Amino acid sequence: DGGITQSPKYLFRKEGQNVTLSCEQNLNHDAMYWYRQDPGQGLRLIYYSQIVNDFQKGDIAEGYSVSREKKESFPLTVTSAQKNPTAFYLCASSIGVSSTEAFFGQGTRLTVV
Amino acid sequence: AQSVTQLGSHVSVSEGALVLLRCNYSSSVPPYLFWYVQYPNQGLQLLLKYTSAATLVKGINGFEAEFKKSETSFHLTKPSAHMSDAAEYFCAVSPTNFGNEKLTFGTGTRLTIIP
Numbered sequence: 001d002g003g004i005t006q007s008p009k010y011l012f013r014k015e016g017q018n019v020t021l022s023c024e025q026n027l028n029h030d031a032m033y034w035y036r037q038d039p040g041q042g043l044r045l046i047y048y049s050q051i052v053n054d055f056q057k058g059d060i061a062e063g064y065s066v067s068r069e070k071k072e073s074f075p076l077t078v079t080s081a082q083k084n085p086t087a088f089y090l091c092a093s094s095i096g097v098s099s100t101e102a103f104f105g106q107g108t109r110l111t112v113v
Numbered sequence: 114a115q116s117v118t119q120l121g122s123h124v125s126v127s128e129g130a131l132v133l134l135r136c137n138y139s140s141s142v143p144p145y146l147f148w149y150v151q152y153p154n155q156g157l158q159l160l161l162k163y164t165s166a167a168t169l170v171k172g173i174n175g176f177e178a179e180f181k182k183s184e185t186s187f188h189l190t191k192p193s194a195h196m197s198d199a200a201e202y203f204c205a206v207s208p209t210n211f212g213n214e215k216l217t218f219g220t221g222t223r224l225t226i227i228p
Contacts, residue, residue, distance in 0.1 A: 031213065041220055042219050043157075088154075100207075105156050106154075107155065109154065
């Protein structure tokens, strides 16, 4: 089945550590996105990528980094510079940035301990 | 600039009753509008979308929404609630002259179904 796979589903991190969240898609989509979701808030865009080897900052990119070396993969690194990293992270993809439908993964819940 | 306001962070309805989730938007250009559903600890699933065709949009699971430009609204309705409809619902807007990088989400409405 085609879709978006995020791993792991739950992740715990000690303060001061970097951690990488995985996002893989087999939909042959060009565009991929990372969102952060906090309780009582909508989704906020962290980074997006329109094509391989290219990515752009979203609204809350500080303390995060990404790479897009392969079309199907868009990993997100939460660095120690992110002051409040505990959140639910969602990866999404679309045929292109101008597509009117984005498909979402199941999410990764990151907790800093 | 654009924004979305979802009125009511929590809505409870009885099973079999009408579901009405409210969404108002602001956008400086003609918008695309979306409703997504999220079940606990899951990703978002698209329920329906308005992309400047018919103003009454039908989606999955019996939901529909009507785009009312004069009221800047895009309320989500379902005639008869089912227990499986319990979830969180997000309204979202994006400008027609940009792509998904400008997709703006509301803060969500948690729908509870009372047996």
